[in-house]
Amino acid sequence: xxxxxxxxxxxVVIEHNRGGEGKHHICHILDPAENPAEMNGKGKMFxxxxxxxxxxxxxxxxxxxxxxxxxxxxxxxxxxxxxxCEVEAGDVTLVQDGHSHGIKNxxxxxxxxxxxxxxx
Amino acid sequence: xxxxxxxxxxxVVIEHNRGGEGKHHICHILDPAENPAEMNGKGKMFxxxxxxxxxxxxxxxxxxxxxxxxxxxxxxxxxxxxxxCEVEAGDVTLVQDGHSHGIKNxxxxxxxxxxxxxxx
Numbered sequence: 601x602x603x604x605x606x607x608x609x610x611x612v613v614i615e616h617n618r619g620g621e622g623k624h625h626i627c628h629i630l631d632p633a634e635n636p637a638e639m640n641g642k643g644k645m646f647x648x649x650x651x652x653x654x655x656x657x658x659x660x661x662x663x664x665x666x667x668x669x670x671x672x673x674x675x676x677x678x679x680x681x682x683x684x685c686e687v688e689a690g691d692v693t694l695v696q697d698g699h700s701h702g703i704k705n706x707x708x709x710x711x712x713x714x715x716x717x718x719x720x
Numbered sequence: 721x722x723x724x725x726x727x728x729x730x731x732v733v734i735e736h737n738r739g740g741e742g743k744h745h746i747c748h749i750l751d752p753a754e755n756p757a758e759m760n761g762k763g764k765m766f767x768x769x770x771x772x773x774x775x776x777x778x779x780x781x782x783x784x785x786x787x788x789x790x791x792x793x794x795x796x797x798x799x800x801x802x803x804x805c806e807v808e809a810g811d812v813t814l815v816q817d818g819h820s821h822g823i824k825n826x827x828x829x830x831x832x833x834x835x836x837x838x839x840x
Binding site: 602603604609627629638639640642643646648666670672678681687689691692693694695696714716718720 | 726749750759760762763766768792805809810811813814836
């Protein structure tokens with residue numbers, strides 16, 4: 601039986617993630633970086649994350665994988681291949697292999713989103 | 721650029737899901753059932769779901785895939801291979817290929833969780 605309590609998850613805080621601003625808090629729901637079998641070798645990340653107000657993940661290119669952001673709380677400005685779109689709770693974005701994206705918290709509360717990276 | 725607003729997601733309500741009780745509300749974040757390419761052919765479900773109070777997903781076996789439940793709100797009783805464990809916000813469960821699981825809302829609020837099914 602696999603039940604992992606929240607307190608047992610690997611949690612990290614990344615400053616200036618991908619060249620962005622401020623702090624990105626990441627809680628690894630499943631942890632394929634530690635154990636690839638947790639995502640059957642098919643994924644690289646399944647995490648519950650938040651950006652502090654004003655913080656961002658800098659624009660970066662995906663190679664060999666795709667990444668979805670599913671927003672749970674807050675207000676963000678999403679960038680993909682130079683275009684931007686405001687996002688809020690309930691929205692999902694998906695960057696394809698070979699394309700670039702970034703995300704910035706433009707609200708006054710944490711911008712919380714699930715990040716899911718699957719191999720191409 | 722892929723940005724899907726919440727209102728554009730496929731949302732369904734399943735009664736007696738897998739032989740369980742009550743109603744299971746499912747919002748498909750990505751929708752591989754409609755378009756397998758959205759999960760690179762590697763996944764079968766990535767959904768934001770909730771069970772109404774007293775509702776459940778009946779115990780069912782997974783064949784050819786695994787499923788994680790990541791709990792966002794509420795209180796549940798998770799069953800896997802006949803064993804049970806209480807779960808709450810921040811916990812994750814993961815049923816492996818060939819094993820069985822179910823989940824019941826034992827709280828007074830909706831039991832909300834992200835469901836992620838990946839192929840084996």
